[in-house]
Amino acid sequence: MLDSGGMPSSHSATVSALAATIGIQEGTGSPVFAIAVVLACIVMYDASGVRLHAGRQAELLNQIVCELPPEHPLSNARPLRDSLGHTPFQVVAGGLLGYIVAFLMRNSN
Template sequence: MDIAYLVTPITTWLVVGPIKFLITSVRQRRLAFDLVGNGGFPSNHSAVVTSMATLIALREGIDHPAFGVAVTLAFIVMVDANSLRQHVGRQAAAINRLAAGAAPKPLRERMGHTLVEIGGGICTGIAVGFAINALAAAL
């Protein structure tokens, strides 16, 4: 197995995490350790699946069945990030309002991603996929 297929998703996750933390911290005007996780710009999940689809396209070609599987998985992840997880966040907000003061810790309300955040993840994933491919080819 080519190690690039293992390194790519891990590297993408490690690249996107600090970017998301820095952007969130700037927006909040404080170190936003408590906001690290689901939601925010760019989308980690979108970046990871896109980086793998990009690497497969570059290595195997877009006519390879693995690319079709990767694109299908990416589509499912992005739809989930945009719709289902946003609905979960809305439910958390409603529960927090109902349980105001009764719950020891409120539920996290920021769960899903906007289309812009998903787009940022796609762009980051493509960039990391190209970078890993170029680096692996150079070695």
């Protein structure tokens, strides 16, 4: 929940659970549900797009730094975090998990 990357996407699970819960409680025609769906779409797009590519760039930069000669000032730089985003499959799995959790929590009450 507090870390980036991995399977499934906890960010996607959280926002999809939020949207599903609002849809169940308030109805899918409510403005609050529309806002939650837009928020979920933005978070999921960011997780599988911008953050995934930033992680790939960090991976390449780490590789470049490792290949620098020892006397280079950046040769001892701390590696960048490269597990930032999610694959589309991880995002979809997180979204489904969030929906399932919201549905199960509704039925447990």
